[in-house]
Amino acid sequence: MKTLVLVGHPEYDNSQTAAFLRQAQVDLNMVDWQVLQPTSSFDTMTEQQRLMKYDRIILQFPMYWYSAPAIMKQYLDEVLTVNFVDVRRDGCLRGKELGIVVTLGDPLKDYQSGGREDVSLSELLKPYQAIAHKAGMRFLPSFPVAQFAYMTPQAKQQLLIDYRGYLANSNFDTFKGQQSWYLQQLAYFKSQLSPEKQSQLSIIMDYLDNNAQQLDELNWELALIKKEEDE
Amino acid sequence: MKTLVLVGHPEYDNSQTAAFLRQAQVDLNMVDWQVLQPTSSFDTMTEQQRLMKYDRIILQFPMYWYSAPAIMKQYLDEVLTVNFVDVRRDGCLRGKELGIVVTLGDPLKDYQSGGREDVSLSELLKPYQAIAHKAGMRFLPSFPVAQFAYMTPQAKQQLLIDYRGYLANSNFDTFKGQQSWYLQQLAYFKSQLSPEKQSQLSIIMDYLDNNAQQLDELNWELALIKKEEDE
Numbered sequence: 001m002k003t004l005v006l007v008g009h010p011e012y013d014n015s016q017t018a019a020f021l022r023q024a025q026v027d028l029n030m031v032d033w034q035v036l037q038p039t040s041s042f043d044t045m046t047e048q049q050r051l052m053k054y055d056r057i058i059l060q061f062p063m064y065w066y067s068a069p070a071i072m073k074q075y076l077d078e079v080l081t082v083n084f085v086d087v088r089r090d091g092c093l094r095g096k097e098l099g100i101v102v103t104l105g106d107p108l109k110d111y112q113s114g115g116r117e118d119v120s121l122s123e124l125l126k127p128y129q130a131i132a133h134k135a136g137m138r139f140l141p142s143f144p145v146a147q148f149a150y151m152t153p154q155a156k157q158q159l160l161i162d163y164r165g166y167l168a169n170s171n172f173d174t175f176k177g178q179q180s181w182y183l184q185q186l187a188y189f190k191s192q193l194s195p196e197k198q199s200q201l202s203i204i205m206d207y208l209d210n211n212a213q214q215l216d217e218l219n220w221e222l223a224l225i226k227k228e229e230d231e
Numbered sequence: 232m233k234t235l236v237l238v239g240h241p242e243y244d245n246s247q248t249a250a251f252l253r254q255a256q257v258d259l260n261m262v263d264w265q266v267l268q269p270t271s272s273f274d275t276m277t278e279q280q281r282l283m284k285y286d287r288i289i290l291q292f293p294m295y296w297y298s299a300p301a302i303m304k305q306y307l308d309e310v311l312t313v314n315f316v317d318v319r320r321d322g323c324l325r326g327k328e329l330g331i332v333v334t335l336g337d338p339l340k341d342y343q344s345g346g347r348e349d350v351s352l353s354e355l356l357k358p359y360q361a362i363a364h365k366a367g368m369r370f371l372p373s374f375p376v377a378q379f380a381y382m383t384p385q386a387k388q389q390l391l392i393d394y395r396g397y398l399a400n401s402n403f404d405t406f407k408g409q410q411s412w413y414l415q416q417l418a419y420f421k422s423q424l425s426p427e428k429q430s431q432l433s434i435i436m437d438y439l440d441n442n443a444q445q446l447d448e449l450n451w452e453l454a455l456i457k458k459e460e461d462e
Contacts, residue, residue: 066358127297
């Protein structure tokens, strides 16, 4: 699976959050990172050809007045022609995935009915979901990063892990998908360690693998019980 | 009541719809019409001072990928500073009205759950409603103009009347408000007619005025009946 992260951020060079996320994915070979640069107009053909190369397209931006900054909108307005997008006209994005990484200055709990903003993120992101719908793309659950500056080191570490999964794990939104992806990632890191550390990591990986198998067995039994209930 | 129509339209000079709407309001003294011109950045102070002069602010734009074109977003990003908007920080827009005139290339019925777009206009316009909420403004019901090119002359005439009301009638969303506003408008036109036509129009206006009074009496009786039911 190949992923493109399109970053639309007018203050990219000054953003700690953007720098952290950039660093978090820099070693992922199947992920490309493209920062939108101010321009009078984007080259429609070049950008369309780029988009076609990827399976997962991520729009990453800070929330500016409840949607993407103008530069991201300019990109969408100029690059997404109707014939390129509309699945009813054999558009070229069909079957791909569209994800949204949105950074927020306010806590996530503000974004709900009755919360300070009185509107949910899901509601605010409807225009992007509508693009995915038009294009016959799968719209992924969004990936919000709220108040990065106030996060504890542990929370940042968790963010790093989750973010890498959102970009590169084809099955990031199930527990089983996360589990097998972590094991793959550990196998990759293992090859870079000293022999002594390798054998330590092997023990941890065996333990995780064993857990995964136990969980599979439990799920299988559970499925059997549910099936009997239905009969 | 003073109204500002802010037009964000990358193809303004070629748009029949924009030209029609421009013409429809040109004689309304209390309405100002401002077309956003491409610029590397808007002058924040000048634009903020302009906004403060109006009671009703209308954002008018063609729907581009389910939201305003990039130029309108650039205006919002650059002109609406947090201190200027946020009602909790004594923002300057409190109590004003925010309206949206949105032109659509597809029929309005596409914009509903189960429709072709599978999303409603109200959902798509949530980001603008959220700005109004943040600013302590009243968010008006939106004014969609769908498929202008296919409208009959009668439909265009109705559009013209409704659009003028949306811009200039402080009470456009009740029947009574529409009625009294039409009478005001007719009184204004009357002064420009020949004496003979004036007396003809007077007869029509008396008839309308009479109808309005009858309706008031009926409403009054209805209110009385409802009140008795409650007791």
